[in-house]
Amino acid sequence: MENVSACAQPRTATDESCESCKSDEFDEFDEFYEYSVVSRTMYGEQRSGDAALVQTTADGALVAVVDGLGHGDEAALAASAAIKLMREQAGEAVPAILQRCHEALQQTRGAAVTVVALDARRGKLSWCGVGNVEAIVTSAANGPLRNKRYLTNCGGVVGYRMPAVRDQLVSLHPGDLLILATDGIDSRFVSDDIPAGEPHQVARAILERHGKASDDALVLVLRWLGPAAGGSLLGRTS
Numbered sequence: 001m002e003n004v005s006a007c008a009q010p011r012t013a014t015d016e017s018c019e020s021c022k023s024d025e026f027d028e029f030d031e032f033y034e035y036s037v038v039s040r041t042m043y044g045e046q047r048s049g050d051a052a053l054v055q056t057t058a059d060g061a062l063v064a065v066v067d068g069l070g071h072g073d074e075a076a077l078a079a080s081a082a083i084k085l086m087r088e089q090a091g092e093a094v095p096a097i098l099q100r101c102h103e104a105l106q107q108t109r110g111a112a113v114t115v116v117a118l119d120a121r122r123g124k125l126s127w128c129g130v131g132n133v134e135a136i137v138t139s140a141a142n143g144p145l146r147n148k149r150y151l152t153n154c155g156g157v158v159g160y161r162m163p164a165v166r167d168q169l170v171s172l173h174p175g176d177l178l179i180l181a182t183d184g185i186d187s188r189f190v191s192d193d194i195p196a197g198e199p200h201q202v203a204r205a206i207l208e209r210h211g212k213a214s215d216d217a218l219v220l221v222l223r224w225l226g227p228a229a230g231g232s233l234l235g236r237t238s
């Protein structure tokens, strides 16, 4: 597949669609999750308007996917403005981050943004989104059978028409997958079986099966591993 780029742990950004920021200051929860981002720039465009961020925080990580309106340079500009803002605000509550994004994107064409704070200490996600970045949490294929949970995004455009947003909380079980996808991925992927494998295999399979030719496409897959067996969330000294 042409124009596909991937970014996965170890946390090295291999394309401009994914910024992975690992801070030595916040490495306590590095072993608690693994993730991968794959993206494809629309044929004929030089830059993708889709972007992702995974940044370590004091409590775990901030995870975000942005789809700048449309595609091409203007979309990429809006997306990179959102990523820059979120890097600076990574420790804040997610509704506040979205509101700051809205202010930062006023001079751009705007974007769909979904932002997720991973609280690794408590094994919970707090998330909210505006616009049509699809987001689900699904149980591991071999784990306890649980329904997929869908994030209910608010309609609107960050930077242009911002609705009131509230975050939703989801508890994680070891093996759970968080999947975020821009609308360059056919939204019917959520009713398909989730492919097996490592996060990069899951992400790549979703992109190959459901990616549209008419837009940039990006999939982020994060697997929650939880604390290692026998380990304790509190009082870790290493």
Ligand SMILES: [Mn+2]
Residues within 6 Å of the ligand: 067, 070, 182, 183, 184, 215, 216
């Ligand atoms: Mn799009």
